[in-house]
Amino acid sequence: MALELGLWRVDQEPVRLQAVPMALESRLETMIESDPSLLGVDVLLIGRQVPTAYGKYIDLLAIDSEGVLHVLELKRDKTPRDVVAQLLDYGSWVQTLGQQDVRDLFADKNPGTAFDTAFAEKFGEAPPDLVNASHVLTVVASALDTSTERIVAYLNTVHGVPINAVFFRFFEDDGRSYLARTWLIDDAIQQATPKPRSTSGGTLAEWDGRTWYATFGQAPGGRSWEDGRRYGFISAGGGKYYSQLLRNIPVGARVFVFVPGQPRGYVAVGTAIAEAVPADDAVLTVDGVPTRFLDLDLQGDYTHPPAEDPADETREFVVAMEWEVARPLAEGVWKTGFFAVPLTACRLRNQFTIDEVSAAFGVDD
Template sequence: MPLEFGLWRVDDKPVRVATRPMPLESRLEELIEADPGILGHPLLLIGRQVLTQYGKVVDLLGMDAEGSLHVLELKRDRTPREVVAQVLDYGSWVQELTNEQIRDIYTSYARGRGLAEELDEAFALRFGGTPPEALNSTHALTIVASEIDAATERIVTYLASGFQVPVNVLFFRYFEDEGRSYLARTWLMDEAEAVVPSAGAKGRGKQEPWNGTDWYVSFGDEPSGRNWEDALRYGFVSAGGGEWFSRTIRSLPLGARVFTHIPKVGYVGVGTVSGEPQPFEDAALSLDGDSRRMTDLSLTGTYRRAGDGTDRDGEDPREWIVPVTWERAVQRKEALWRTGFFANQNSACKLRARFTIEEVSRHFGIDQGFPDA
């Protein structure tokens, strides 16, 4: 059974505030859209009155910080059988949404509402970070009602507890007191009991497609270590300090296009990998057609090499150098950063974030690397 709410006004003595029928249950949709926090957990709304491929219309569609989708369906005046069947039908639709379809739904929703038109920007503004690469790895179904009947409670509890269906009911109590209106909410099942399915055949993640070429590189420009001025002048990216840092930079293949980012600064260059990864003491770079060993170059930064010892965990701390031919690169002070841009702690990884690729490419005046639609 869900918790039952009571509300008391306490001035001289406790006076219970009367519960009233909600004038228009459909107004709940407007209230949730105005402040999704009413639901009790952070949510980014990405669609309202969303048309499915089956000709049905989802009241509200949201996304949480993990990239999972949330279907919110108002009970209105439908029977328990109708509303539960409807929300299950929406579940069969939402689980098949691709990354691109999700982004299109949000863009359509944002237009005309004065919202950021890119999902990455909206996600960053709501949650303070970039979306996960895999969106819609799981989903949740919520029936929203101003009251709950025994049949709906029985059916939903049976599906959730007996068959692990991610469905729950959120219902509100409506109060009026001296000309003011109040809402109180509760869930049929608390979140600890509610089912969140693991990713699998029916909950598979939808990643943005990778174009097979673009990689993200994090260049840790440090006062006492590697220096971006060196990388800009001589053409390379690098990482070191242990296996975790150097392993991914060593995975960069010849011909990869690297979008280079200085943490907490922004994107400073795009170029093409032109040589194999090598430890600093063995690395050679092509300068004006000649091959020059890095150890012979005039460098601003310092780079750990063989003989500098091991770190406290016994790992090899050497700096690994990857030669890069810059297509466009700028000084640190000219770095580009926008809310919603992709950033990652790995030294290198495949870059799928289309918003980042398009905006950085546009800013630097280079090809975006995506096939024409």
């Protein structure tokens, strides 16, 4: 039996409202474009009528906070089975899209708006490194026939194809219009269904093999960025989790340094000239003179109490840096969409951040 969506006005007794016969799909695309929250799924719209490589056009293409692409196809005047076949065809193309392909599609549909900025404004964080590891296919319609509903449910729940259908119906009552929405497959079922990973091999942002991200965390009575800027180092400690990430930075790595908190921002770009070593053993070259780290005139404190677990490593570790540019914290650089994660260090793949920070610092990216 085909899914039926009903709406009742409840006064002294329930009165069922009648759906309004109208060309619903002709308006839905515009409505969803202006307010994607109508879907009940939090997404950033990439574009409307997005061209594929096969000369056809996806009605609406969007991305969610996890980097999953959402393909939405409106039924319009297509037969129910035709719209499902069309959607599967689009899915076969979408799964080939890599990181840069998605960015290019967004740029084409949103000239003058940076993808990273729009993503951060929508979700409050930079885009994930892995984009389009999976995708979701959605039929948008006022109704489908029973056979098509069975096909969609069969593909999703039995074969794990990430396809679903969302139904919208218009109702009128006493001069007012209402829009109602329901999904064919319950969200809990859909989320439990495994989604295929992209086989394009290009969904992970490319890494140049050299550029790293590092945080220089500050705290009252703890480390001070002014020390790092003055003497040429980054450091981390207080637990093996923090120091181990810093110790992954190889000699020769180009490091973009971020200071979290308020104010926050990127404050330096430089090259690691030595491996991370415990602060007790670190030696930095200051004004041409090799000097023990702990003998420096430091504003911050780089000691930590020993861990209760002997296997943990609480010592502060130091990486000697040669700065290309190092600014006071008050002159740090920050824009919506910049990459910033609570990790001591990791590979930096976010080209938007690299380009913008490099331009602000006047260094070669």
